[in-house]
Amino acid sequence: MESTSPGELVRVTGAGPELDGIVFDTPSATKVVVALMDPVRGPRFHTVNPSALTARAEDGAHDRALRLLIRRNPPPIRGAGRGGTSGGQGRSGYKRGAMHRSTGR
8 A cells, every 4th residue: 555544444464364454553654553353362553564554445343343442542642752852841740840848847
């Protein structure tokens, strides 16, 4: 597939069996995070190469469970994994300055 967008119905082909999935995120040009139904572990996210994806038009048997998995997880945050801040207030957990310490009077 040339381009994928979140929510798109895809079929993952590769070394294993072909599985139906739903695109969750495209972090880069060579990675696509897809929600898949694992026969043993249930619905989960898997990172694949975009060349292993083909589009599909009809809903699969497990699409409802995959949509629930996507809805349960927060949307991905851009730039968080690269060590830089993106206009926020710094590191999480340190949102305010220290309070004044009294002298015990």
